[in-house]
Amino acid sequence: MNSKSDDYDLESRGYSREMPRQFSVFSLVALSFSLTCTWSGTGSSLGVAIQEASAAGAIWSIPIAGAMTAILSAGVAELASAFPVAGAQYYWTFCLSSKEYRSFASYINGWLSILGWWLASASACNFIASLLLSIAFLWYPDYEAKSWHQWLVYVGIVWLAVALNTFGSQILPLFNRFNFIVACCTLTATTITLFVCSRNDHAPATWVFGDTTNGTGWPSDGLAFVLAISNSVYAFLGTDCGAHLCEEIRDPAKNTPKIILLSILIGLGTAWPFACACMYAITDVQAVLDTPSGIPLIEIYYQSTKSKGASSVLLALFAFCFFGCTVANGTTCSRTIWAISRDGALPFSGIWSKVNPRFKIPLNALGLSATVISLYGLIFLGSTTAFSAMVGAAVIFLQTSCALPQAIVLWRGRDKVLPERAFSLGKLGPAINFISVMWVLFLDIVFFLPTERPVTKENMNYVSVVSAGLTLFVLGLYFFSKRGQFNGPRVLEAHAGMIEAVPAGEQTIDHSVDTNWESKK
Template sequence: MKSLEYQDDLDLEARGYRREMPRQFSTFSLVALSFSLTCTWSGTGSSIGISLQEASAAGTIWSLPVAALMTAILSAGVAELASAYPVAGAQYYWAFCLSSKEWRAFASYMNGWLSILGWWLASGAACNFIASLILSIVVLWYPDYEIQNWQQWLVYAGIVWLAVALNTWGSQLLPLYNRFNFIVACATLTTTTITLFVCSRNNHAAPKWTFGDATNGTGWKSEGFAFLLAISNAVYAFLGTDCGAHICEEIHDPTRNTPKVILYPVLMGLVTAFPFAAACMNAITDIDAVLNSPSGVPLIEIYYQSTGSKAASSVLLALFAFCFFGCTVGNGTTCSRTIWAVSRDDMLPFSRVWATVNTQFQIPLNALCLTGTVVSLYGLIFLGSSTAFSAMVGAAIIFLQTSCALPQAILLWRGRHILPERPFSLGRFGFAINLVSVLWVVLLDILCFFPVEMPVTKENMNYVSVVSMGLTFTVFVLYFFSKKGKYLGPRMPNEDPSQATYQVDEGQEVNTDAQVYSEEDMAKKK
């Protein structure tokens, strides 16, 4: 094992970095982390009200296989790039390596920010929903209680910093925690699904409605378009498949194992989410009560309609919230590694601060605290509105999916021959997979901008476009006014670690001793 770890460290150094994090994750523990982070069945439950409104029961159920298929195609392209360039910067690093010399700094800078913003937004959405789950249990027992925005934010902030604390003081136990959370999630999912089916066996929705009703409740005239909106909503349940790529420096033999960590959770997500969604739809007896739940959380109303018991509904929802909390912990782990990785190359403001690894906990603690702070402040803006939750979800989808598709678009433009040898290769299917991935994300980005209800009012307006374009414009301004000409990007990888050469551009190579910056470039960095 030590010789393998030594070789992994040599490979990392050949790509321009020295190992600073312990390789403490096994393939299983990292798959468990990825499963907990994508939490497909939990994500389905969290956004079930939106999909019911868009395309009813059948739309909620059948949008999942479509979303899973397209996510699998996109993730296959990501897995190949992770096998070729196993560096924690992931999309940011890939964009640099694949771009031409004149564009590589800008491409990596933008893609790095897309990834970070996506993780921040996804973390905010998850924490917001967990806070809603907790307060919905209170509403179930005390119907006269009205949830106040400040109360929800306090619960939200508590969840954010509890995840930060677990990532910090439990840093060395994270592999064990993720395995434990994986087992609890599987047990909770199985128990909940069986409970819903059994309790509603004498009073359940008609199978024709469950699997065949796709009533369009959006106000859009086209039912097909409403189903497309339901598919875009279902994609939220599959977000985060790239998490393994950001933690690849903490696993052995990352060129071979990282693709497994990326692809396995997609299949596992579909296998778990489909029966859960079917059980939820089968349990519904009053769709209007679900869509107009007093707590604003349709899932607890579904549980209550099935079991008829406040106690049973509370227990099931508490277990659901516990499993979903694993997603928040995984978000903190992944986002802190992403920020740390890009800061090693001076991409962010005050990069030296975020690039520091705490020697006691052996984690990028400053980057983790930055994530907790930003997500907490972000919650002040968006809490207290279902429209705001939709904006969080939609913007997270846009940023994370686009960051995965952009390197594949560059690869299509420049030709797949520029990829180095890698254990996981898409072979002759590579071009088609990359092309479908890019086209799918373009369609997805467009769909996320559309309002989910017609006619559009101030209350139901889709603010995803405002959030996405505003943040993207901010990143553009940040680059051109503070980083252009100063930010040089990461080092280019050495395809043969035994040789001290780095590919510079268009197949040209220069001899170097793990140094690709000229003295003039280094002066600019300083």
């Protein structure tokens, strides 16, 4: 399909092209890989996994979390092929829902996606800030990092990512390819270094692959392992990235599913060997869990290499790769806000839906994301525990936003609501959609459970508080400012699997026409 055909297809769905189609499949796979950053995400959460279910729990939870996320992502890939629009989950929910609920459902799911991206981006920036401060602590043990030190570094990382997205907007495909290569080289070099340096002093294989000591305080070892699995899901977040940038590649209906599925397969293939190397290198588990820097990964590197210099270099490279995740988060989140604002879903949507003519990016939406994330970081000046709840909330919001359209497909019937598409799950579709929905419901419950017992003020799980508070905020926005005004995407009717655009000058929807994807004679 050529560029003009892609533009015509986009116009048939209610939008005109505003973003340049500058990404190739490889550059967008590289961006998606940088964003999911599975091996880095695994490294950032290893300490929690070890605490919950020891080495074996940390290692074996990865393929389980990866496999379940792959199933969820397969359903996402099919929907991205059926409806290749940057609004993604928001747009799919509207097109799949019945006329009575489509506006409300799409509004809520659009906000779930935005909030999920904000929280995921904040968690990545916070971890990079912690990494950089831990390197300083390694060399200067007397240094005491204050919360405001970390916040300043955190904010610097947020706005550095904005600068790169803005002034380097035209070289983003090149940057993501470069980051992909650097990440692969760093991963390979780090894994080999850990194995080689630890060859004479390493953890026994029985501990690495067989120890599942329960450190949660819960009486059930099975529950401890389930908590470790939920912790590993964080490393696979962001597989829907390609769906939000589908208007910036050619033939998105065909290529977007490739991007979504390849990113998770590459992530799964890189995270597990890296986790094994880290477990292999540990010689003092308690020192890893109680490291003064608060970053177990740097203690693992130091126990393996016995060198501050080598550990610092490896961690600096790790931080750079994770910074690629932050840049990709900014790219994706800005596109999500821009796409949803085109239909007036956000307050002051006219501002966020603008594409900057010089940089050819939704600069206002990018600035909004960075501002919200910077302000959110102020929370850990008062409570690091409350701030860490964003990891669980990010998983809940992003995964739920991906599962909701699949739940609607199951409820209304796949044959009735899905148009012809380049990528179809075929006979496996109902099973994949059902497993995806059940998996996300299961995760949503698990993430509300306390991760340690007995529960104290210090170890309380604030995910439920953060999630409930943000959900009430979104519901309040809808009922007090958008109810009766927000009509969703500018779609009139479906005809033979093709969404027809609203004629020029019209901004309303005929809600008497239900969404029916069956071909009409």
